[in-house]
Amino acid sequence: MAAVTGVDVATRASSGRAPSAGGPAGRASTTARRVALGVVGLVFAVPIAAMVAFSLRSADGSGHDLNHWLAIVDPENERAYRNLVEGVTNSLVLAVVAALLVLALLVPAMVLVHLRYPRLARPLELVCLVPITVPAIVLVVGLAPVYSVVTRIAGSGAWTLALAYGITVLPYAYRAVQSDLAGTDLRTLTEAARTLGAGWAHIAVSVVVPTLRRGLLAAAFITVAVVLGEFTIASLLNRVTLQTALVQVSRSDPYAAVIFALLALGFAFVLLVVIGRVGTRGPGSSPAVSAGAPPPAGAAAPAAPAAFAAPAPPAPPARKARS
Amino acid sequence: MTATLTAPIDVDRRGGAAVEFRSVVKDFSGHRALDGVSLSLRPGELVAVLGPSGCGKTTALRGLAGLESVTSGSITIDGDDVVGVPTHRRDVGMVFQAYSLFTHLTVLQNVEFGLRMRRVGRTERTSRARSMLELVGLGDLGERYAHQLSGGQQQRVALARALVTRPRVLLLDEPLSALDAKVRVHLRDEIRRIQRELAITTMFVTHDQEEALAVADRVAVMKAGSIEQIGTPEELYREPSSAFVAEFVGTSNRVRAEVVDGRVRLPGCREIEAVGSPADGAVWAWVRPEDVVFTDDPHAIAGIVETVSFRGAVSRTTVRTDPGTVLTLDHRPEVGRPIGAEVLVSFVPAAVAVTPV
Amino acid sequence: MTTVARGAESSTRASSTSGGVDSPRGRRRLPAWWGLTPFALYVLGFLVLPCLLALGTGFVDGDGRFTLDNIAVLGEPSVLRAFGSSALVSGVTAVVGAVLGAVVCWGLTALRPDGLVRGFVDSAASVLAQFGGVMLAFAFTATIGIQGVVTQLLLTRFGVDVFADGVWFYQVPGLLLPYIYFQVPLMVITFMPAVTGLRPQWQEAVATLGGTGWQHFARVVVPVLTPAFVGSLLLLFANAFSSYATAAAIISQGAQIVPLQIRAALVSETVLGRENVAGALALGMVVVMVVLMSLYSVLQRRTERWQR
Numbered sequence: 005m006a007a008v009t010g011v012d013v014a015t016r017a018s019s020g021r022a023p024s025a026g027g028p029a030g031r032a033s034t035t036a037r038r039v040a041l042g043v044v045g046l047v048f049a050v051p052i053a054a055m056v057a058f059s060l061r062s063a064d065g066s067g068h069d070l071n072h073w074l075a076i077v078d079p080e081n082e083r084a085y086r087n088l089v090e091g092v093t094n095s096l097v098l099a100v101v102a103a104l105l106v107l108a109l110l111v112p113a114m115v116l117v118h119l120r121y122p123r124l125a126r127p128l129e130l131v132c133l134v135p136i137t138v139p140a141i142v143l144v145v146g147l148a149p150v151y152s153v154v155t156r157i158a159g160s161g162a163w164t165l166a167l168a169y170g171i172t173v174l175p176y177a178y179r180a181v182q183s184d185l186a187g188t189d190l191r192t193l194t195e196a197a198r199t200l201g202a203g204w205a206h207i208a209v210s211v212v213v214p215t216l217r218r219g220l221l222a223a224a225f226i227t228v229a230v231v232l233g234e235f236t237i238a239s240l241l242n243r244v245t246l247q248t249a250l251v252q253v254s255r256s257d258p259y260a261a262v263i264f265a266l267l268a269l270g271f272a273f274v275l276l277v278v279i280g281r282v283g284t285r286g287p288g289s290s291p292a293v294s295a296g297a298p299p300p301a302g303a304a305a306p307a308a309p310a311a312f313a314a315p316a317p318p319a320p321p322a323r324k325a326r327s
Numbered sequence: 328m329t330a331t332l333t334a335p336i337d338v339d340r341r342g343g344a345a346v347e348f349r350s351v352v353k354d355f356s357g358h359r360a361l362d363g364v365s366l367s368l369r370p371g372e373l374v375a376v377l378g379p380s381g382c383g384k385t386t387a388l389r390g391l392a393g394l395e396s397v398t399s400g401s402i403t404i405d406g407d408d409v410v411g412v413p414t415h416r417r418d419v420g421m422v423f424q425a426y427s428l429f430t431h432l433t434v435l436q437n438v439e440f441g442l443r444m445r446r447v448g449r450t451e452r453t454s455r456a457r458s459m460l461e462l463v464g465l466g467d468l469g470e471r472y473a474h475q476l477s478g479g480q481q482q483r484v485a486l487a488r489a490l491v492t493r494p495r496v497l498l499l500d501e502p503l504s505a506l507d508a509k510v511r512v513h514l515r516d517e518i519r520r521i522q523r524e525l526a527i528t529t530m531f532v533t534h535d536q537e538e539a540l541a542v543a544d545r546v547a548v549m550k551a552g553s554i555e556q557i558g559t560p561e562e563l564y565r566e567p568s569s570a571f572v573a574e575f576v577g578t579s580n581r582v583r584a585e586v587v588d589g590r591v592r593l594p595g596c597r598e599i600e601a602v603g604s605p606a607d608g609a610v611w612a613w614v615r616p617e618d619v620v621f622t623d624d625p626h627a628i629a630g631i632v633e634t635v636s637f638r639g640a641v642s643r644t645t646v647r648t649d650p651g652t653v654l655t656l657d658h659r660p661e662v663g664r665p666i667g668a669e670v671l672v673s674f675v676p677a678a679v680a681v682t683p684v
Numbered sequence: 685m686t687t688v689a690r691g692a693e694s695s696t697r698a699s700s701t702s703g704g705v706d707s708p709r710g711r712r713r714l715p716a717w718w719g720l721t722p723f724a725l726y727v728l729g730f731l732v733l734p735c736l737l738a739l740g741t742g743f744v745d746g747d748g749r750f751t752l753d754n755i756a757v758l759g760e761p762s763v764l765r766a767f768g769s770s771a772l773v774s775g776v777t778a779v780v781g782a783v784l785g786a787v788v789c790w791g792l793t794a795l796r797p798d799g800l801v802r803g804f805v806d807s808a809a810s811v812l813a814q815f816g817g818v819m820l821a822f823a824f825t826a827t828i829g830i831q832g833v834v835t836q837l838l839l840t841r842f843g844v845d846v847f848a849d850g851v852w853f854y855q856v857p858g859l860l861l862p863y864i865y866f867q868v869p870l871m872v873i874t875f876m877p878a879v880t881g882l883r884p885q886w887q888e889a890v891a892t893l894g895g896t897g898w899q900h901f902a903r904v905v906v907p908v909l910t911p912a913f914v915g916s917l918l919l920l921f922a923n924a925f926s927s928y929a930t931a932a933a934i935i936s937q938g939a940q941i942v943p944l945q946i947r948a949a950l951v952s953e954t955v956l957g958r959e960n961v962a963g964a965l966a967l968g969m970v971v972v973m974v975v976l977m978s979l980y981s982v983l984q985r986r987t988e989r990w991q992r
Contacts, residue, residue, distance in 0.1 A: 033897075037794030041805070044788050044868075048812070051823040051865065054833040058826035061833075113723035121717070131727055137977065138735060139926030141943045145741070145966040146734030148950060171730045233816035235929035240950050247818045251933050254822060262826045265819035273811050394888050414891035421892040427885040431907045440903075441893035492894065 052269070059263045072259040085260065091249025094162035095232055098245060101166035103227040106177045107220060109170065114181055115212055119191055132178035135171050140236040143172075151241050162243040172237070173230045177223035184219025225279045229272065343371035343528035344405040344495035346391065351400035353386055360386040362552035363400070368496075371526040373519070375543035377536055379575070382549040384532045388498050391530065393417050404495055415444070420489030420527075421498040425505040427485055428473040434484050435460070435469035441492040459491040460484075462521060479510040486518065490525065497522065497529040503538065515542050536576050540564065548572050564615075566602045570682050573613040580619060580654050582674070584612035584681065591681060593674045595628040600678040610681040616643065616657035618676035621664060627673040630654065632664050646672055739970060741963030754964035763945060767968070769856050770941040774924035777863040782917045784864070785871020786909075789879040792872070797880075809869040817866075817929025824862045825934070829853055856940045862930050867920045874919055878912030915983040922976045926969065942969055 060068040076085070110132075117124045135143075147168055154164050193215060197207045213220065235247035246268075254261035346368040353361035360383045368374045376384040389395040391402055393414035401408050409417050420441075428437050438456040447455070460466050463483040473481055482502055489497060499518070503511040519542050522529050533539050539546050540560040547557040548571070556568045567573035574581075584591050586607045590598040593612055630648035642660040647653050654672060664670050745751040757763060795802040827834050830851060838844040852858055882905060890900040928943040939948040942965060949962035 034794045037791040040787055041791035041794070044784065044791070045805075045808075048808075048865070048868070050834070051827045054827035055823050057833045058831075109723045109726050112719050116717070116719045121720075124720075131731075135731065137973075139928075139969070139973070141926055141928040141946055142738050142966045142969055143734055145946060145950065145962045146736065146738030147730070148962075149737055149741070150730065150734055167726075167730055170726070174731075233819075235816065235818050235932070239929075239932060240947065247816065247929070250818055250822070254825070254933070255936070258822075258825060258829075258831070261822050265822040268816070268819055269811070273807075276807065276810055392888075392892055394891065414888075415894050415896055417892075418894070419892055421889070423885050423889065425885075426883050427889045429886060429889075429904055429908075431904075440890075440895075443903075444890075444894035444899060488889075488893070498892075 055262050055266055059259055059266065061259075073263060076260060076263055085253070087244065088246075088249045088253050088260070088264070091244050091246045094244055095246035097163055098166050098169060099228040099231040101163050102169040102173065102231050103224040105166055105170040106173055106223060106227055110174065110177055110223075111181060111216070111220065112208075114178070114185065115190070115216075118185055119194060129178070129182075132174050136175045140172065140234075141240075143168075144237050144240045147237065147241065160243070162238070162245060165238055165241065165243050165245070166231075168237050168241075169227070169231050169234065172234065173223075173227045176226045176230065180222035180226060181216060181219040184216050184222075188215050190215055222279060225275060229275050229279070232268070233272075343526050345370050346496055346528055346530070347401075347403045348387065348391070349401045349403070351387065351390060351402060352398045353383075353390060353395065354398045359552055361390070361397075361400075364549075364552070364554055366547055366554060366557065368528050368530060370528055372544045373522050373529040373531060373542065375531045375533060375539035375546045376549060377533055377539040377546055377575070378549035380534060381551075383552040384534075384549050385500055387549075388500055388530055388532045391496070392419055392421050392498055418492075418494050419496045419498055420492065420494035422482065422485045422489050422500065422502045424501045425478075425481075428481055428488075430473050432472075433469065434465065434471050434473070434476070437473070437484055438469075438488045438491055440488060445492060455491055456487075459487040462490075462524075463487045464517070477510075478506045479514050482506065482514060483517070486521070490521070490527070495528070497527045499529065499531045501533055502531075504533070504535070511538070518542065540576070546576075548575060550575075565678075565680070567613060567680050567682075570611060570613075573680060573682065578616055578655055579613040580616065582612045582614055582652075582654075583684075584610055584679075586610050586681060591679055593679070595624075595626060596674050599674070599676060602678050602680045605681050605683075609684045611684055613680045613682070614674050614676055616655045618674060618679075619654055619656045619672055620658065620675055621656070621662060622671050622673045624671060624673060627671040628654075629669065629671055632666050632668045632670055635663055635666055646670060648672070738963060738966045741960040742965075742967040743963075744960060754960045755967070757961050757964055758968050762939070763965070766940060766942050766945045767972075770925055770943075773856060773859055773863065773941060774921045777860060777867050777924050778917050778920035780864050781867025781871050781920050782875075782913065785868045785875055785916070785920075786879075786913065788868065788872050789876050792876065793879060809872050812866070812869045817927060817931075818933045820862045820866060821930045821933035824858075824865070825853075828861065854934060854936070855938075856935070858934050859931055859941075862934070863924050863927065866927075866930075867924065870923060871916055871920060874916045875912060878909055882908065911983045911986050915980050918976050918980045918983070922973055922980075925972065925976075 057068070059072050060070065062069045062071060113128065117128050151164070151168075154167065158164050190212065193211050194207055197211050202210070232246060234245070235251070238245040239248045239251070250261055250264055253264075348364050348366040351361050351364045352359070362383075364383070364387055366374070366376075366387075376387060378384045386395060390397050391404075391409075393409065393412065397410050400410075402410055404417070404419075428434075429440065432440070435453070435456055438459055439452045442452040442455060457466070457469065460469055463486055465480060465483055465487070468476065468480065473484070476484065485502070502518070503515055506514065515538055518531075531539070531542060540563070543560060545557060545559055546563050548555045548563065550571055556563060556572045558566070563572060563576045567576060567579075570581075573579045582593055584593045586592075586601060586605050587598075588607065589601060589604060591601045591605075591610070591612055592598055593614070628648050630646040633645045633647050633653065636643045637660060640659075641657050642663050644656045644658065644663060645653050646656065656672065742754045743750055743752070745753060792802065792805060795805070824832075826832055828846065829835065830847065830853070832853075835846055838846055847853070886904050887897075887900050890904060895903070926943065928947070931941060931944055932947060935944060939945040946962050946965045946969075949965060
């Protein structure tokens with residue numbers, strides 16, 4: 005892909021020597037660049053700072069206090085936030101179910117193709133990357149009739165959304181597992197295990213899973229991140245999730261909504277750090293920008309680019325197969 | 328096809344500028360890259376600056392180009408001090424090690440670039456660019472893009488691009504280092520041929536001593552920010568002024584010897600002329616492999632053949648002598664001895680360079 | 685399934701049986717490609733089928749018969765206006781986001797690639813892009829909504845009423861700022877590789893050839909970066925065009941842009957004869973996206989010609 009090639013060229017071309025940017029003049033443009041970054045950074049900090057200030061606003065609008073934050077945990081307001089609690093619970097359940105679903109369906113397929121059907125590798129990759137090109141708002145139009153069937157069979161609980169979410173996270177989960185898969189020699193490991201007498205079930209548990217542990221974990225975490233942030237499908241299929249509940253709460257209590265958004269932001273940050281740690285070895289690589297191979301077509305949701313770019317774990321150190 | 332001159336060039340050959348470095352010092356934060364470098368290039372001369380990585384040769388070149396500033400000292404081109412003059416007004420042509428061709432332009436457009444900067448009209452631009460491409464042997468590749476060319480071809484284009492504006496000085500920053508061995512040899516001869524034809528003053532930086540010797544009128548050997556020795560290739564080869572130069576340029580055998588009355592006494596040999604006038608006493612004598620021979624003289628040094636390496640016209644044999652040293656001999660393959668043979672070797676240089684112990 | 689079967693036969697790896705698995709007990713187990721079936725069925729049911737439905741339902745009416753009535757809806761003034769608004773919002777935010785993002789990329793080149801600040805900026809870009817449409821809406825409501833911090837600040841401190849000519853925040857213009865907030869990190873992520881692909885040797889070569897910094901920018905940087913820039917621009921446009929969550933959160937009623945039109949079509953009671961308008965709208969959207977993505981891939985190919 006052009007983006008990846010671009011990074012390679014850059015690493016080769018600027019080997020060692022840092023660009024002097026035209027001698028003494030380079031220093032001036034460096035300060036200009038840093039200033040530009042600083043300005044943009046400040047501007048981008050404004051909404052977040054505004055959220056914090058907003059949430060600390062006192063009831064009469066004049067000062068600042070923690071009333072809104074305290075109201076969250078105040079048992080008296082329990083009723084008002086019931087929907088939100090339901091949403092959070094549903095989202096957590098959805099995250100887990102979707103992660104399990106993806107791992108249970110995608111990983112065996114990927115491993116099988118990798119080990120047995122290498123010619124299907126390309127089609128599989130294509131299939132897994134298609135969801136990126138289909139925006140959620142379009143997909144949901146086609147999901148509606150499918151879900152009327154699903155509802156008839158399995159009820160209208162929120163957990164059924166996991167079936168749709170499994171598809172939306174497919175590209176990212178595929179990427180995460182594929183990077184791990186490409187860096188190991190799973191074929192040799194499984195063959196070694198087989199010569200030692202292990203059956204396939206045993207191999208799956210004691211060879212495949214531990215070898216791909218990093219990719220599996222990364223895939224799971226991305227799934228959680230994407231699911232927690234998803235709104236379009238949940239809202240248009242009339243399910244209650246964290247995001248839909250937040251929107252509902254915001255109509256009556258904007259302060260609570262902002263506070264939860266801040267909490268979610270913090271959580272996303274923590275999650276990102278964890279993904280970074282899990283997905284890479286050694287000093288943290290810059291996930292978003294350096295791995296930034298852009299999706300081949302329009303991003304489906306705001307969560308797309310970062311979750312997509314974040315876990316591109318470099319090949320783990322090659323493990324020697326037992327000979 | 329190239330004949331290397333053995334005599335220094337005429338000083339007042341027309342064309343090309345005189346370049347002079349005077350006590351140039353360059354400090355990077357905490358590290359002195361150039362420590363009072365003084366060097367002059369005569370008009371039309373090709374001077375190779377040779378040294379290991381980190382010796383400052385590239386810094387000196389970039390200082391002349393204006394891509395690095397200079398902490399103190401002066402650099403003049405034809406008498407004009409260029410320190411402080413921005414690069415784009417220095418009228419120098421530069422060939423980089425790699426990756427300097429503009430990938431979005433064709434070969435011809437690359438070569439025309441400098442002419443475009445100088446506002447040369449389109450027809451003249453194109454014709455001059457085309458003839459320069461002919462000169463470097465790429466006449467019919469004008470419409471290609473950089474990535475469609477081999478490494479050697481790309482460097483030819485870079486050369487054409489640098490030369491088409493008829494700069495006062497040509498600067499070459501390890502132009503051949505990224506190329507295959509065979510291409511390297513062929514291209515350096517080409518560069519030399521073109522440089523002579525245009526009689527342009529040239530500074531050629533390299534870490535490959537064979538390349539420097541083959542291509543240059545004079546060679547300046549640098550180490551740790553200063554120049555160790557400047558001279559013709561022959562001078563550097565036959566009369567190294569220091570251990571570093573003796574070991575860096577070509578291969579040398581380092582032999583303990585003694586200077587008595589201005590003549591050198593090498594072990595197991597008659598007395599030999601010394602290069603220069605060294606003081607009496609213990610010295611290191613630097614003997615080239617071609618000056619070490621097998622002999623039948625029983626008073627010569629005894630040893631055992633360790634390795635033999637056939638190189639076509641010449642074979643290189645290493646012999647471990649009694650005191651535990653290893654001597655390297657270059658000789659015609661026919662007179663070689665097998666591995667493990669006991670041999671006698673002696674030194675037969677006409678004169679030998681020595682450095683104090 | 686034929687491809688799968690062929691795959692099973694052509695498998696050259698160590699397993700001696702073509703499809704089955706050796707078992708010490710000699711019992712024939714399921715052929716290996718059965719392992720692919722669950723995944724295949726899942727993808728068929730929840731990806732392929734919905735896609736086909738999304739594209740196809742526009743052509744059928746409530747009783748399943750072929751009709752062009754739904755497609756005709758795309759020609760109605762309100763729908764056309766929605767497409768126009770979507771295009772306008774997407775276009776404006778794409779251009780602004782692209783320019784700002786390019787500036788940030790340029791700024792990032794001044795930082796050491798492995799330095800602390802760069803790492804922080806990368807993480808920040810990821811987090812911001814991770815923000816999610818709904819929470820973005822909240823952030824901007826808190827900033828420049830009627831009760832927003834900045835709105836109030838401007839009002840009380842500087843006497844500037846941002847909403848003097850009417851409250852624009854909860855309508856389409858209110859989408860511009862949140863979208864830009866999201867477009868810029870996306871631009872940084874997609875455009876940065878092209879920027880780092882600019883070789884430092886070029887700047888030096890231009891200088892030795894007699895060109896100034898400005899000429900380097902105009903004759904080297906701009907031509908080399910333009911395809912990548914336009915490509916990223918298209919990506920940003922597509923991203924904004926198909927974005928739903930922020931719009932839905934900010935604009936609670938109404939269908940001023942295409943995704944909201946789809947919402948209206950899906951949520952409202954079925955008007956007789958208009959059951960599958962959502963499908964038609966989805967088709968219209970996909971057509972727009974396909975055109976954009978073809979342009980994008982054409983540009984990618986041109987960029988690849990140069991990037992070696």
